[in-house]
Amino acid sequence: MTTITRPRATTRRRQRARTSTHHQAAYPLWFLLPAIVIFTVLFLVPTMSSFYFSLTRWSLFDIEFIGFENFVTFFTEPSLSRSLTNTLVYAVLTSGAKVVLGMGLGVLLTSQIIGRGYLRNVVFFPVLVSVVGVGITFSVLMNPTEGLINQALALVGISGPAWLTDPTLALISVALVDIWKGVGLATLIYIAGIVSIPQEYVEAARVDGAGGVKAFWYVTVPLLWPATSTVIILSLIGGLRTFDLIWTMTHGGPGFSSDVLASVVFKQYQAGFYGISTAGNVVLFVVVTAIVLPVSRFLSRKEAEL
């Protein structure tokens, strides 16, 4: 119920409307129905049933209940369990970088510098390009011998690494491309956050004698919490569920060195191991919920404190 004061005539009319049965009927619950049907059938039912299917050995025609065997397989086979750590590394790396770079770029692109409009556009542009397109482009740019990146590094006397084929580096290289593609969105969110900070706050801090850095750290950064928590949550969800970029650039390789949960789910599905694939989905579900929920609760509590 709104508490805004309003002219008497409207109030009277409103009361009349409420006493009639019209009021409830104006917002019929069946409006929810089509959405609920689609969401339930194609999202909730599969999600719920995945808990059962993950306990089965499941092929095209057969289904057999085998208890927790799939999960045992999942956590004991190095080729599978590795994907769990990779997923976490990837998500933390990309989220962290997007916060830092996004905030920095946000501050830069709201300050009075030349070429601001151009810079905003150019940083945001990768967000629009398809992941597959970006993946293919960077696979070429990151070619260890002929790729543009290492050719450029060679010009300044650095011999660049084998970005995507070095097993210790492949995951990080893909994460770098992910950051490149996603930093535009983070920047955008920060720009909106910065613009909505009342200028008086910053000025007040200045008057109190805080320098540029100090004002930034003690005034701007805390006031940007809503933006920061949005960026963290969005990139954590995206990072933990990541598939497209990994699949386009490395297929989880070389070997299994850049496999993440979502790519393992796909590979097991391709191999016809539907039970194990679904178990992978359940692991992913648990990981995402167990990380994103507490983090988002923590962030909003922090937000309330400030």
Next chain:
Amino acid sequence: MKTRRYVAGGIAILASLVVFVVPFVFILLTAGKGRAEANQLEFTWPTDWQLWENVVEVWNTRDGMFLTAMINSVILTVASVSGMVVLGAMVGYVLQRRKGWWTPVANVLILAGLIIPPAVVPTIWVMQGLGIYKTLPGLVMIEIAFGLAFTVLLIRAFVANIPRELDEAALIDGAGPLRLFFQVVFPLLRSVIITVVVVQSVFVFNDFQNPLYFLPGNENATVQLTLFNFQSQFNQMRNLLFTDILLITIPPLLMYMFFNRRIVAGLTSGAIKG
């Protein structure tokens, strides 16, 4: 102060050229080259621009697969985004206006829809049961189901800003709930709907994972799937590969240029409030 403005801006522009502009120029240059030259992967001006020839060749590959895929992608995008907007608006509107026991339930479901990764094989199993696996309408419904939570979130936040008095005035005038919603409320949602349309269109058009799982097969491939398959087929023809990338980047780019301001405004306000 003034010099700082130029120095900082200058450095930023230089850095942006290297980091952001070069990859795109590389796509463009490679798309303009002949086969042998493109395969050298160099960042050079094409000795002989043949962008148009490459476009024609991509167009004709595999019996016009590109056009089929483009049509499929456009249908998929238009249909699923329309569905998301209409259904999402109905839900966001009712949820905001009418609180009850379902409100906390709805909040949990929206949160679930936002963060839970879909369970792939069980979803295929359900779709097979319904006879919509490997069909475009099936994929449309999938995109709607997966995109609803975000849409509802944005729209519900926006509906809160529409004064209830408007609803009531319309009710007094004898409007039924359908007329009230579609003729009075829906038009007022215009700006948030534009945001939803742009964001979700770019997402659905660029989606790779869902078509890969739920719409496999060559006959009904989407542009992202064809691009992915071209990657191996065009392995020795990088000019065509990059021409393909260039072509399928155009629709989202147009979208952005048309709605540039609005995306920024709508997305950020929605995201931060949400």
Next chain:
Amino acid sequence: MLSRKIRARRLGAVGTVAIAGLALAGCSGGGGATDDESASGPVELTILIDSTEATVSTMQGLVDAYTAENPDVTIELENRPQGSEGDNVVKTRLQTGDMPDLFWYNSGSLLQALAPEQTLVDLSGESFMDAVTDTFKAGVTAGEGVYGVPVGNAMGGGVLYNKKVYEQLGLEVPTTWADFISNSEAIKAAGIDPIIQSYGADSTWTSQLFVLGDYYNVEAADPGWAEKFTANEAHFADTPSAQLGFDHLQEGFEKGLYNADFGTTTYADALEKLATGTGAQYPMLTFAVSEIQANFPDNLQDVGFFAIPGEDASDVGMTTWLSAALYIPQGGENEAAAKEFLAFVASPEGCDAQTEAVGVTGPYFIDGCDLPADLPPAVQDLQAYFDSGKTFPALEFLSPVKGPSLEQITVAVGSGINTGAEGAALYDDDVLKQAQQLGLEGW
């Protein structure tokens, strides 16, 4: 998996993809069929095949030759997709009784997944099967029954090598693994990439050859290993001879015998290196010869072939790959006419029709079939192994068990991420999942 790739690769040789013939798809279940046993009067047969150019051309050649001789018979070719999608089409149609009169499918482990004893017509009593070689029969046998008639050529898994490089350095074809390594060291000293590996985009399947192509040597050391493997009694990690394939891969990496850019080299790049002599030896299946013929015709004479050498110089033999086959589903209306067509396929006339249509990359699995005289050197080398009888089928034609992740594992070993022993153990895990999925006894 490898055999599946073969279908995809052959098409690459021709450079185009045929989606043609989809229009035929609706025409299955020949309407004008007669019930007459002797197939007098007009008969219409339908054959389900995969849509690759190589398959379509081969089958079209066979069909044209057959119908020219038998004007009463008309044959429709119905296309299906390749790869795992195609596998599902075949399984589903068999399950629902919707399979046309004949279909084309892999032999070996993929065939076993179709449960042939319940779904296919046993051909073991047919006289035309006498002409089919025993090697091939082994790959299409389930229980007591024999189910398929081969189409296409035999292949060998081994090493394609550049003969010019070998001549220049005065090397001889190795008969033991140690010889192979010392040859490779000599080639490396001459500044040429000794062993080509290609783990680049879409080419990781090529990494499996050292393991899969070594089965002749495994069998030589442990006769009957495949049965023990199928019964869960022997594994890669606990059989030294079986683990050797993985160890070899590790050894090649550690001794620096691979091309430096193996991580990004693709199959096509690798063939170019081999044909032009910047790389000397490429572990591969012999069907790659047709690709070299298409893309580097001038270098075709420079490429030879030898089997993957084992430990014993006195027993040098080759691991072979079987071709695909034609099968008859149970309960078809035109079984008699279908068998007559198979009799033609299993005859020298059938081979000639195929040779005319697509050429040859190896011997046929049909007795009495001649190969043209002007075979490329690599195919001659391949033929020599068959002539000497020193061949043994690859494991996937002897056992239904094949793990789906072998190519990632061999890439990991070949890239130095895992040791050979680790790779073998990883593969045993992978195999376990597949065997359980198939519901095999003893797992």
